[in-house]
Amino acid sequence: MLRIINVSKKIKNFSLNNVSLNVDKGDYFILSGISGAGKTMLLEIIAGLVKPDHGEIFLHGRNITREQIRNRSIGLVYQNPTLFSHLTVYENIAYPLKSKKLNKKEIDILVKQLASDTEISHLLHRNITNLSGGEVQRVTIARTLATKPGCLLLDEPLSFLDVQLKRGISSLLRKLNQNGQTIVHVTHDYEEAIAMANKIAILENGTIVQTGTLDEVFKNPRSEFAANFIGIKNFYKVILADAGNDVLLKKIEISGKEIRLLSAETSGTQGYAIIPADHISISHSPLEATTLNNFRGTVRDIIPAKLGFEIIVNTGFDVFVNLSRQTLEEMHLEIGNEIWIHFDAASVKFIKN
Amino acid sequence: MLQQKINVFNLVFLFLGGLVLLFIISPLLSMFVSTSGTDLIETVHDSEVQESIWLTIWTSIAATFIFAIGSIPLAYLIVRKNFRLKKLVRAIINIPVVIPHSAAGIALLGIISRNTVAGKLASGLGFSFVNSSAGIIVAMAFVSIPYLLNSAIDGFTGVPERLEKAAMTLGASGRRVFFTISLPLAWRHILTGLIMMWARGLSEFGAVIIIAYHPMTTPVMIFERFNSYGLSYAKPVTVLFLIICLAIFVFMNYISVKKRSNAKNN
Structure with a gap:
């Protein structure tokens, strides 16, 4: 479904080296590694925000390596909030729908549907600045889903949330995945990985050191780094x-x-x-x-x-x-x-x- | 003991700060006090003064809006793009602040007088930069443009790039990202820059007098009346001009602050 073949990118002193990954339709794929391992850069390459030096990216069999960002069918949720503070919750969710030139009525129906799916119907006319951390992430996810992404990329979406809010968002993400949404989720939290993933890849210094099911990766870490990083073996x-x-x-x-x-x-x-x-x-x-x-x-x-x-x-x-x-x-x-x-x-x- | 020290410290600062405030206010205040109401009313009815004030206001507004069309995109490029000589470009945009404005007028004359390419082009279109409102606009813009550019640069710097990236992944084109995300989020700074640029253009004398002695902007008229007839003749025009400028300036700032507080409440 999402195939990344030998993608490389060098920026200053850091480089991603021949990264290859296979994400199947319906996968909840966790991409893990310490800060600075290149996880966000890889997501930005998939989304088209950073051009790779080498390699190719396919989504549903279509080569999207040089495709324009807006035509890629990739949704990206960043770690830090990216809601537009000059727009209301409703306007934020409607933003991608306006790019598609839908009429007002169609936009209204879709915004309300997405708000209902992400349980934020009561927030639609609120200003962004008054939202809690969990509400911000829900609105961001609803807005990204409005693009109907073939693949949803999440860059540490739970890192700023407290335990209670984490649970709510995790459950929302799990529900989306169960409804068929393919997700690639970046995290360095092994509990998050275990709770959500069916597949995992470990990125170390810009290189994929291991990829497989949770059992395969947690039980047989292929490098000292992976073992130390994951930190659990009795699993x-x-x-x-x-x-x-x-x-x-x-x-x-x-x-x-x-x-x-x-x-x-x-x-x-x-x-x-x-x-x-x-x-x-x-x-x-x-x-x-x-x-x-x-x-x-x-x-x-x-x-x-x-x-x-x-x-x-x-x-x-x-x-x-x-x-x-x-x-x-x-x-x-x-x-x-x-x-x-x-x-x-x-x-x-x-x-x- | 400590409390006492802090109080003395505060008092010294209060005294020094007060002196600076007095330095700014006292000449203006003395001028207002020493100008009689009769002279002021006479000046208000002077058609030459009226025309001059109107000319100064509209040319400074025109200079601000015409040159904003290029300045805002330039500020955006400086913030978002990495290119060679970027530091040099940033230094160049501040040149008008540091050179004497009469020198700026002379330099401008070198590229817009009648025998230059721009001058000939203007002639072909039926106007001239020298001794005309077009020339006044150019002179005002030259000396005041850094205020808008620097403020817009601050504004765009304050817009997190990830918001623009997020907008692109949401299907927006580069143009839509700029007009719906970058520009609205940087707008407060840009508005402040526009007001500052306009205020600076309004008060410009040195560059304007070199390029266009006539038609006479109010700063030139104040100079001319002072030079030809003396201080008492120049004062009423000065006071009237100050009242009008301050009124507009306070009004614009009020709008800007109101917009800011609305944005904050949102």
Whole structure:
């Protein structure tokens, strides 16, 4: 659907190098990487705001590399607000429709429809300066959707929002995607990536270092950068189930092992469970049950890391544990040793997808 | 102790600032006080003065609007485009501020007098720049154009480029982006620049007298009356001209401030 083939661009000391990506129709594609990795530049190249030095971009099989910006069928939502402050909410949403030379009645119907889809009907005659952060993003998204973009590009659209507003906008974006809108979303927040994406690409110093499904990229990071950047390895696709009378206490199953965790989501919800490697402790013998999750496993590998060591313990499924050099030496750990791992139910994070 | 120090500090500043204000106000005030009402009314009825004030007002307005047509796009290009010698261009637009205005008049005469290309072209079209309202417009525009240019540059600089980019991704052509986004958002600065350019043109003397002694703009007439008849004869015209200029200036500023506060409320 959106195909980017060997796109390169050099500006001053920074360059994008032979970037190739394939985004299928209906994908929620996350483009991730630290600040300065070239994510925004890539979005601007796709949108036509920056001309690439080399490479080609196809949308629905049409070569749009040298197409005029307004004829590309690409919508772009920036990180910073881009609403026009001299126009009302209504006029902002109507702006792209006026470019299409629609008559007043058609514009009115479409603006009201878009406002209803993005739940901002009550704001239509408000001035931009009086809107909250979440409302600004909703209006921006409604305005961009007015162009009926073949592909919607989002440049960190949630970064300025607080948790509550983030949830609302995320849910709106998910709904748009479920209705068939193809989305490419730039973020450096792994929770955002997990919650929204079905595919992800990691950009490092202007180069795509890895692309694939969430499972493929999070479990097998192809570079130290990707591993450090993502920062999570104990990452499992799961379904929540009730685990007793406590409404928050839930259980999940990973390779036949039952893990307890706390979540407000209901039983049957699908998503990803993350066990932060820093929150797992180890011992040679089982502890008195101060934690709900205790498993016996075998040390499969010991890998020197930036701060100490990373050990892989197989408990039926692989678990990554971070250890200091001192702990490793005190416990005389070696590959093949049998040990116990422990972690709190509260330390297991569940992200609905 | 600290409070005392701050008060002394404030008092010194208040005194120094007050002196500057007094310096600006006192000559104007003394002129108003020393001009009799009878002289002023006589001057109001003087047809030569009336014609001169009208000429000064309309030529300064014409200079502002005619040259705004090119100045606003130039300011936009300077802000949005990166090109070689951009710094030189920015320096050039401020030249009229730093050169003596009589020298500006002489320089202008070199390109618009009757034996130059522009002069011959004007002759062909049936008018002349020298000793005409066209010449007055050119002289006023030359010395006042930096005020509009600099203000418009500030205005366009204040419009985030991402808004223009966003408008383009929303299907707008370059022309539509300029007229519906860039220009309205920079308008407050541009309006201030237009008022400043007009006010500067209105008061221009040095360049105008070189190019067009006649028809006589009011600053030239004030000079002529002072030179030929003395201070008391020049004062009533000066006072009348000042009253009219200040009234227009205050009115324009009122409109500009009102527009600004409307924009803020929006």
